[in-house]
Amino acid sequence: MVASNDCFSRKDIEMTETFVDGIQLHIAEHGHGGPVIFWGMYPHQEHEVEHLWEELLEIVSENDFLLVAFQVEDWNRDFSPWEAPAAFGTERFAGQGRNTLRWLTEECIPYIEKTYDVKDREYWLTGYSLAGLFALWAAYECDMFSGIVCCSGSMWFKDWAVYVREHKLQHKCRVYLSLGGKEEKTKNKVMATVGERTREQERILRADPLAEQVILEWNAGGHFADSGKRLAKGIRWLLMNNDERR
Template sequence: MNREDFTLCDYKLSLFRAEKADSPLIIFNQFSDEGEAAFLDLQKENYKDFHFLAIGNLNWERDLSPWPAPALGKEGDDFTGGGEKYLDCILSEILPLAKEKINGVPEFIGIAGYSLAGLFALYALYNTDVFTRVASMSGSLWFPGIKEFCKENAMKILPEKLYLSIGEKESKTRHPILKTMQENTEDLLKHFKSMGIETTYEVNPGNHFQDVNLRCAEGILELLQ
């Protein structure tokens, strides 16, 4: 396994280089190690060779939220809306360095993430044309205003492939915001399909915290098909 770990802008980066030149590059924002674990599982199954960049040590509520929003509960932190600034860091510093370290020119560059990182992956489409394939696994599409934002704004590029997933029990909650997740996801699914985007949607067993690594692997695999 050709792996290199480094730090940039206080983020911890793990780059797994493919053996084959010009292989696809997948960017994955992770909470702990769910992206890395999914990547290693895919490698064990000898799936298509690809470069994988896992980004960690994120301030979840700051870096991945598109705009400010209140915390979901008394013990949570407010979302401070640093998504645009963090995306700029990816585009101006992290991605150029990663491309210097890999062999050849990526066949395509995709972005993927779970939960709030899945929301960020979708948000990125409206701010850059760099990512041509996107996977949002159990993406936080309950986030206030995101459905309206996606419908009222134009993407910088229509992705070649878009993957959405959700756990079947994620919206079965009394929380007035979280309970909108499946409704919002399926509403946006229809919207994206109406735009002619090749979109795959999967409803997985369990709640938000079940089979995270497996769900991530399935989303990444879909981008590589």
């Protein structure tokens, strides 16, 4: 079910906001072509869409793209691919990522295809932290996406290392991974594995025949530093390599 659309102009963004089957979309278009960039975003974080938009226009203003940000209700529940114990605090991961992926492929993408001229355009999926892990997991579960941006992905997630050794990508795609240099330097023993796991993820992807291009980029700072800028850098990498393929 699609709710009525509302259009806003915020910080030079002509943005459409709507709900598709209960999940809020924030949609902004730059030009009239290029990839459709789906972004699983932080819930309830003010001005998050505007921040990423500003970062994108600063470094890829010459490129056309359609940004589709989707805002889930519960971060740990809706982006976790399967159930897992809490890594910090007391909140477990409820493992409802498959419902989110079903919504994305069966509700959200068809809505975008009916509403915008996206025929023959690439679909990319991007996310940060647990949403970054979700984006990468989606590439192993479906054949919809030809570009993945996984920034500071939660590679420490329980059984992820086993999962990626047993699965292959479902579609030819380019994958951008990034991590902050301080992220593995934490006292939390579970999360301290993120550096080792991310390096291993890069090696696994480089051996995957459907991974056309793979990069792991390191950033200064910890997990919460410059998330919008890091996502924009990943999208820029995909855009630059997309131009080179033509």
